[in-house]
Structures are given as structure tokens and as C-alpha cells.
Amino acid sequence: MKSLDTALRVASLFKDVEEPLGVVEIAERLALNKSHVSRILASMRRAGLLVQNPRTRRYSVGVEAFAIGVRYINGNPLARAAVPVIRACSELTGHSVFISVRHDDCSRHILAVEGPHFEESQWRVGIRLALHATASGKVLLAFGPESAGGATLDAVALPRLTPRTITDRDALRETLSRVRAQGWAEARGETVVGLAACAVPVFGRGEALCAAFGVVAPAALLPETALRDTVAILHDHAQRLSLLLGARSYPVPD
Known part of the structure; x- marks a missing residue:
């Protein structure tokens, strides 16, 4: 089991890097023996x-790893139901639209449709x-x-x-209380300067949270004055998606 855990640690490094990794770099990042890392990488290469x-x-990541990721999307009821909904939302808003889920201490976009003003930096599918x-x-x-x-x-x-x-932390708690009260969240230049996004919740059976559903655009194209209309479109589509996923209602403020 220890060898398997080590191999999984090596594989996990490739989730959030843009450039290919070498044996020495991986060994240093994980404090592992270089020969051990080399053997693990060779096995993963043979497996594709x-x-x-x-x-x-x-x-770098191989096609078999990609195939595993595709199986996650194809087998995920949320992703299957969301495809036509996010396409329609992107057409209405003119922005890039995403579906995000929480994994441990981060959010990851599992599905997205690029709008005409696609901002590549820091929002692509799978990124942490x-x-x-x-x-x-x-x-x-x-x-x-x-949340309580x-x-x-x-x-x-x-x-x-x-x-x-x-x-x-106290300021974040106040922000989250406001998000719960109004039913949506905004981020403006908080991760990338010049980038803005807003998002709403998607619920499933028992009105349990399934995902966040939002748009992202250059801040100049998503001004504060446009947020009300954009959020209304998001809520309409998120409600539709929530009902498809088994929610009986959409429990956010009008």
C-alpha cells in the first residue's frame, strides 16, 4: 500500500502544473528517492x-489519464444534465459559463463553455x-x-x-453570510487582476448543494451595473438544472 500511495502522490502532481515535470523536480517536490520516482514514472508511461x-x-499527462477523466464526465449526472443548460446560458449572457464542484480545499471547474471573450488565465476546466x-x-x-x-x-x-x-477570516464570514442572503457570489479581481465572475448554487435531491454555476469575463465586460441581469439569467438556468437533478425547489432568494 505504501508503494501505491507514493505512486498516487506522484500522479497527483500533474493535476495542477502547466509544464512537463522531470524526475529530479518530482523527487525534490515530494522528498522521494530519484530512482524510486523514475521507476514509478516508467510504469505510468507504459500504462499510457x-x-x-x-x-x-x-x-506530461497521457491519453489514458485523459480517458479516465472523460469517464468521470460521461458518468456524472450533473455534467450530463448541465451541457445544454450552460450552452444556453452562454448564448444569453455572451460570457464563458462554468460548472464547479468542491474537492477538498479547492474548487474545480468540471465543465465549461467558452464565450466570445474567453479569458484563458486561471479558469480552465480542471484547474485548481x-x-x-x-x-x-x-x-x-x-x-x-x-456552511452553518x-x-x-x-x-x-x-x-x-x-x-x-x-x-x-471574519471578513470572509461576512461575505459568505451576504452570499447566502442574496443567493449569489461575485469575485472581481480577487484571483486574477482584470477578471470578474459571478456564480449561483445548483441543488439536487433534498436540496443538497451539487455545484456552483457561473460566468466569467473580463471585468470591463461584466460591470457592476450588469450583475443583476446576469444573476437573474444564472438563477433561471440553475433552477432548471436543479430540477433536472432531483431538487423539488430552488431555495434561494428571488
Whole structure:
């Protein structure tokens, strides 16, 4: 089991990196023996989970790992139901639209439709996003099962990503209370300067939170004056998606 745990630690490194990784870099990051890392990488390469550049000898994600990810999307009722809904929402808003879920201490977009003003930086499908500095993360914190208590929030790291990032825990609690009261969250330049997003919750059976549903755009194209109309569109589509997922009602303020 220890060898399997080590291999999983190596594989997990590839989730949130943009560039290929080499043996030495992986060994240093995980404090592992280089020969051990080399054997693990070779096994993953033979399985098709990783590919190795013959010139640089560095590794990146392989097609078999991609196939596993596709099976997650194809087998996920939320993702299947959301595809036509987010397409329709993108057409109405003119913005990029995403579906995000919480995984441990981060938010990850599992599905997205690119709008005409696609902003690549820090929002692509699968990328790790801070809970405290994104519209999706605030929704997931505010409406999640632990939202009534402070234990989970106390465990969330609050690094400063831009000058606008909320790093004070009491200020974040106030923000989340406002998100619950109004039924939506906003992030404006908190993760990436010049980028704005707003998001609303999606519920399933028993009105349990399933995901965050939102739009992202250059801040100049999503001004404060446009938020009311954008949020209304998001709520309409999130309600439709929630009913498809088994919710009996959409429990957010009108």
C-alpha cells in the first residue's frame, strides 16, 4: 500500500502544473528517492497515463489519464444534465459559463463553455481554484453542508492572490453570510487582476448543494451595473438544472 500511495502522490502532481515535470523536480517536490520516482514514472508511461518527451526526458499527462477523466464526465449526472443548460446560458449572457464542484480545499471547474471573450488565465476546466477568492468557491462555502458552522472555514487557507483577495477570516464570514442572503457570489479581481465572475448554487435531491454555476469575463465586460441581469439569467438556468437533478425547489432568494 505504501508503494501505491507514493505512486498516487506522484500522479497527483500533474493535476495542477502547466509544464512537463522531470524526475529530479518530482523527487525534490515530494522528498522521494530519484530512482524510486523514475521507476514509478516508467510504469505510468507504459500504462499510457504519462508520456515522456524523448528530447527533454520530462513527463506530461497521457491519453489514458485523459480517458479516465472523460469517464468521470460521461458518468456524472450533473455534467450530463448541465451541457445544454450552460450552452444556453452562454448564448444569453455572451460570457464563458462554468460548472464547479468542491474537492477538498479547492474548487474545480468540471465543465465549461467558452464565450466570445474567453479569458484563458486561471479558469480552465480542471484547474485548481481557491475557495476564498472565486465566485464559485464562495458559493460552495456559503451553501455547502458545513456552511452553518465555522470549523470548515477555519481550515481553509486564505493566501493573498491579488490586492483584492479577502485574507481576513471574519471578513470572509461576512461575505459568505451576504452570499447566502442574496443567493449569489461575485469575485472581481480577487484571483486574477482584470477578471470578474459571478456564480449561483445548483441543488439536487433534498436540496443538497451539487455545484456552483457561473460566468466569467473580463471585468470591463461584466460591470457592476450588469450583475443583476446576469444573476437573474444564472438563477433561471440553475433552477432548471436543479430540477433536472432531483431538487423539488430552488431555495434561494428571488
